[in-house]
Amino acid sequence: MSNQQLNSAALMALEDQHGAHNYHPLPVVLDRGEGVYVWDVEGKRYFDFLSAYSAVNQGHCHPRIVGAMVEQAQRLTLTSRAFYNSKLGPYEQYVTEYFGYDKVLPMNSGAEAVETAIKVARKWAYDVKGLAPGTAKIITAQENFHGRTTTIVSFSTDPDSTGGFGPYTPGFEVIPYNDVDALAEALKDPNVAAFLVEPIQGEAGVNTPADDYMQRAAALCKEAGVLLIADEIQTGIARTGSLLATCGNCTCENGCERQPATYIKADLLILGKALSGGAYPVSAVLADNEVMDVIKPGQHGSTFGGNPIAAEVAVAALEVVKDERLAVNARVLGRRFREAMEALKGECDLVTLVRGRGLLNAVVINDTPDSSTAWDLCMALASNGLLAKPTHGNIIRFAPPLVMTADQMEECIAIIRKTFLEFAR
Numbered sequence: 001m002s003n004q005q006l007n008s009a010a011l012m013a014l015e016d017q018h019g020a021h022n023y024h025p026l027p028v029v030l031d032r033g034e035g036v037y038v039w040d041v042e043g044k045r046y047f048d049f050l051s052a053y054s055a056v057n058q059g060h061c062h063p064r065i066v067g068a069m070v071e072q073a074q075r076l077t078l079t080s081r082a083f084y085n086s087k088l089g090p091y092e093q094y095v096t097e098y099f100g101y102d103k104v105l106p107m108n109s110g111a112e113a114v115e116t117a118i119k120v121a122r123k124w125a126y127d128v129k130g131l132a133p134g135t136a137k138i139i140t141a142q143e144n145f146h147g148r149t150t151t152i153v154s155f156s157t158d159p160d161s162t163g164g165f166g167p168y169t170p171g172f173e174v175i176p177y178n179d180v181d182a183l184a185e186a187l188k189d190p191n192v193a194a195f196l197v198e199p200i201q202g203e204a205g206v207n208t209p210a211d212d213y214m215q216r217a218a219a220l221c222k223e224a225g226v227l228l229i230a231d232e233i234q235t236g237i238a239r240t241g242s243l244l245a246t247c248g249n250c251t252c253e254n255g256c257e258r259q260p261a262t263y264i265k266a267d268l269l270i271l272g273k274a275l276s277g278g279a280y281p282v283s284a285v286l287a288d289n290e291v292m293d294v295i296k297p298g299q300h301g302s303t304f305g306g307n308p309i310a311a312e313v314a315v316a317a318l319e320v321v322k323d324e325r326l327a328v329n330a331r332v333l334g335r336r337f338r339e340a341m342e343a344l345k346g347e348c349d350l351v352t353l354v355r356g357r358g359l360l361n362a363v364v365i366n367d368t369p370d371s372s373t374a375w376d377l378c379m380a381l382a383s384n385g386l387l388a389k390p391t392h393g394n395i396i397r398f399a400p401p402l403v404m405t406a407d408q409m410e411e412c413i414a415i416i417r418k419t420f421l422e423f424a425r
């Protein structure tokens with residue numbers, strides 16, 4: 001069936017009638033993307049300030065990534081891991097050297113990778129740390145977002161994520177985010193296997209902790225003999241102005257230089273989203289041998305994980321990040337964006353707080369979380385040619401593709417400023 005003749009209203013009606021209502025999208029039907037732009041079916045062009053929740057860091061339809069995908073799709077798509085394939089080994093070598101780990105376990109979606117990290121950490125706790133079977137505990141943080149599986153929502157503190165989905169998986173303790181004292185207290189329990197944390201909580205509204213939070217958390221985990229699991233599915237791969245957000249406010253110029261002042265190495269690193277530049281579902285868990293080698297044949301897997309298309313796409317996506325110096329671009333443009341939003345905060349009372357790092361930013365709108373103000377602002381932004389989405393009611397996240405130019409950023413700042421000032425009148 002061709003949808004060429006259907007307009008936005010007809011296409012939205014189709015989704016409404018035939019699709020589960022598990023999302024509440026902005027009423028815009030996108031049909032094409034290139035770089036920082038997307039077009040709807042009527043041909044209107046928008047700046048994309050969501051980047052598919054930070055999956056499209058390299059820009060829409062990046063020719064190198066799409067080229068790698070098409071070429072591989074015409075050669076070999078899937079073998080399963082019952083056999084070796086000619087692309088997986090080279091990808092595994094590339095990605096482990098890129099991020100500085102011994103081994104990678106390839107998966108597809110972010111949630112699957114989080115599940116994988118949880119399983120690896122539990123297995124490590126029994127096989128290496130020597131905990132009694134069934135006792136391993138994982139600490140997580142309030143307002144976390146790690147995905148949608150039944151185990152992952154078991155430690156969510158968002159009622160929409162958890163409500164009606166019990167019984168929940170045991171073995172998790174939730175502590176306040178950005179609170180090292182609470183972590184130190186929780187780590188006193190000898191049955192703790194790991195601390196699972198986002199270096200910046202994206203879905204919670206770009207909740208940005210103290211600059212030294214991750215460093216202090218890493219030190220506490222190390223001291224307690226507990227694994228630090230960094231979920232960098234949203235924050236990783238140059239989004240926050242460094243290759244990984246766990247690097248903090250680094251000044252690396254070309255790839256990760258492992259600067260001793262800021263660099264911390266999580267025991268388990270979880271990546272997804274931009275690992276493929278948004279072209280294909282590719283996720284990964286990275287760890288050193290002492291941890292990863294607890295997984296033996298038959299103990300974990302995925303039919304699609306590590307397939308040759310994913311391998312080729314991920315290598316291309318990571319090469320683009322390095323070759324186009326996207327971390328530095330995100331750092332510079334992010335600074336400019338926050339400065340402009342701070343200025344806007346002074347010009348109207350719609351904005352109460354600006355926060356973020358690199359090009360993962362949010363503004364908190366001066367209204368209650370259950371008000372429609374942030375949604376209405378996003379509708380006005382869309383009609384002025386810029387797509388952003390509220391998160392948690394009164395917060396708007398701004399996360400454009402990292403291939404944006406300085407001139408394009410000025411154009412976007414002007415659109416946001418004009419929209420907010422008109423709205424405030």
Ligand SMILES: Cc1ncc(COP(=O)(O)O)c(C=O)c1O
Nearest residue numbers: 109110111145146147231233234
């Ligand atoms: C930090 C974090 N972890 C995990 C996930 C889940 O990823 P996926 O939607 O690919 O399962 C997300 C998605 O937004 C995320 O932001």
